[in-house]
Amino acid sequence: MHQKWFKATEVESSSFNSKASFYIETIEVSRLSALAFFAAGESKYKGQRFFWQNREKTLTIVGLGHAYVLENNKGLNRFNHIEEEWKKLTKNIVKEEREAQPILFGGFTFDPENEHKGEWEGFPEAFFAVATFQLTIQHDKAYVSIHLITDQDNSASIFDSLRQERDYLIHAAQVRELKTYEKPLPTNYHELYKDEYLDSIQKVTGHIKSKEAEKVVIARSLSMEFDDMVTSPQILSHVIHEQPESYLFGLERENLLFFGASPERLVKVVHGQAYSSCVAGSIKRGKTAEEDHALGQILLNDAKNLGEHQYVVEMIVNTFAKNCLEYKVPKHPKLLKIRDIQHLFTPVEGKLSPNATILQLVKSLHPTPALGGVPRQEALAIIRQYEPMNRGLYAAPIGWIDAEGNGEFAVAIRSAALIDHKAYLYAGGGIVADSEPISEYEETLVKFRPMLRALGGEINE
Numbered sequence: 018m019h020q021k022w023f024k025a026t027e028v029e030s031s032s033f034n035s036k037a038s039f040y041i042e043t044i045e046v047s048r049l050s051a052l053a054f055f056a057a058g059e060s061k062y063k064g065q066r067f068f069w070q071n072r073e074k075t076l077t078i079v080g081l082g083h084a085y086v087l088e089n090n091k092g093l094n095r096f097n098h099i100e101e102e103w104k105k106l107t108k109n110i111v112k113e114e115r116e117a118q119p120i121l122f123g124g125f126t127f128d129p130e131n132e133h134k135g136e137w138e139g140f141p142e143a144f145f146a147v148a149t150f151q152l153t154i155q156h157d158k159a160y161v162s163i164h165l166i167t168d169q170d171n172s173a174s175i176f177d178s179l180r181q182e183r184d185y186l187i188h189a190a191q192v193r194e195l196k197t198y199e200k201p202l203p204t205n206y207h208e209l210y211k212d213e214y215l216d217s218i219q220k221v222t223g224h225i226k227s228k229e230a231e232k233v234v235i236a237r238s239l240s241m242e243f244d245d246m247v248t249s250p251q252i253l254s255h256v257i258h259e260q261p262e263s264y265l266f267g268l269e270r271e272n273l274l275f276f277g278a279s280p281e282r283l284v285k286v287v288h289g290q291a292y293s294s295c296v297a298g299s300i301k302r303g304k305t306a307e308e309d310h311a312l313g314q315i316l317l318n319d320a321k322n323l324g325e326h327q328y329v330v331e332m333i334v335n336t337f338a339k340n341c342l343e344y345k346v347p348k349h350p351k352l353l354k355i356r357d358i359q360h361l362f363t364p365v366e367g368k369l370s371p372n373a374t375i376l377q378l379v380k381s382l383h384p385t386p387a388l389g390g391v392p393r394q395e396a397l398a399i400i401r402q403y404e405p406m407n408r409g410l411y412a413a414p415i416g417w418i419d420a421e422g423n424g425e426f427a428v429a430i431r432s433a434a435l436i437d438h439k440a441y442l443y444a445g446g447g448i449v450a451d452s453e454p455i456s457e458y459e460e461t462l463v464k465f466r467p468m469l470r471a472l473g474g475e476i477n478e
């Protein structure tokens with residue numbers, strides 16, 4: 018017999034005329050594959066799903082269906098808006114230690130001021146959802162929660178049908194447990210605006226030399242096309258198997274799937290303790306252990322890469338100094354090695370001041386100089402001038418928060434958007450005064466590899 022916990026609490030929300038309630042029921046289930054649960058929602062919840070796994074693999078969350086959506090419209094401060102609405106929705110929720118908490122999952126786009134639309138046409142500046150069915154796998158235990166937020170009188174009967182649906186989804190996931198997926202077969206591959214990209218690196222170093230900015234991160238995109246239908250579980254299965262050292266995420270909205278495998282934490286908050294990571298400065302992996310070590314040593318001593326890295330450390334440390342009672346940061350970067358690339362890495366940790374919150378930290382930190390530049394506004398203006406695309410959620414904060422103020426956001430790099438039969442892959446790099454177009458171009462090729470591989474593209478290993 019499963020253990021079960023049910024509760025209902027009153028919510029305040031501008032979306033309802035009368036008093037609404039947040040109904041939650043959580044059951045503990047025996048081991049369940051997160052991907053299989055995601056796949057069980059293929060016919061009914063496609064366009065309303067998410068997948069998240071942290072780097073340490075200690076937390077996996079899957080959401081199917083939307084119990085509540087928080088989107089942002091122009092004119093409101095998107096970080097404050099999401100924070101306030103989530104507070105109203107959860108202010109009466111009482112936390113019980115043993116239970117999986119309802120979470121709000123989503124992201125803030127990189128730059129709402131960008132006027133290119135492209136594949137991100139219609140995507141809101143902030144997009145978050147509470148899932149109708151939430152699978153949480155934590156501390157070797159799996160829980161499935163039902164969330165219903167409604168002001169309807171017949172909530173009891175709606176909830177009963179959700180229970181039946183939950184039991185069906187769990188069963189369907191168990192049946193799919195061992196399913197494997199073919200690699201997609203791309204029929205077309207385009208490097209978009211390659212010449213413009215090379216030219217922009219030259220121009221941006223010019224702006225930096227004339228002191229208009231110190232560092233600017235310039236990105237570009239690739240597109241791939243497929244004859245056959247490519248599904249979200251299919252792609253996520255390859256990302257999950259190929260990138261175990263990264264944050265893994267997938268977020269669907271209507272016919273778009275945004276997915277990726279990022280090595281970079283923006284911020285994590287657990288019981289008032291905040292963690293961030295400075296990840297900037299890159300070199301490829303070696304083919305042998307000796308070559309790999311030698312490349313790592315080159316990176317640790319390379320002035321251009323140390324420069325790129327230092328801008329990020331200074332900015333994140335300043336933000337922690339403003340928001341924390343105390344913080345610590347190591348003096349020198351270490352190496353962070355993932356399948357295709359190695360980075361300079363400096364972790365930052367601090368005890369949050371009583372009034373600091375995770376979303377306020379996201380607001381202050383985004384974009385760090387690993388994704389935007391220094392000074393921030395000048396760098397963003399240069400990015401808008403030179404990038405012929407919209408980054409959407411690429412390089413943006415993606416993650417979750419709970420009702421207690423805990424949560425985690427990754428920086429959505431090594432990522433791509435899939436829309437129907439087409440995928441757009443994104444990669445960029447930090448440009449400083451001594452950056453060279455060809456080596457920056459080559460760095461982006463290495464950064465495209467994780468998503469290119471997952472999508473069945475050709476990679477010379």
Ligand SMILES: C=C(O[C@H]1C=CC=C(C(=O)O)[C@@H]1O)C(=O)O
Nearest residue numbers: 297298299387430444445446447
């Ligand atoms: C902007 C990206 O990477 C950032 C994170 C790590 C290293 C970077 C670099 O060395 O340029 C970038 O700042 C990307 O992967 O698209």
Ligand SMILES: [Mg+2]
Nearest residue numbers: 298299446447
């Ligand atoms: Mg770089």
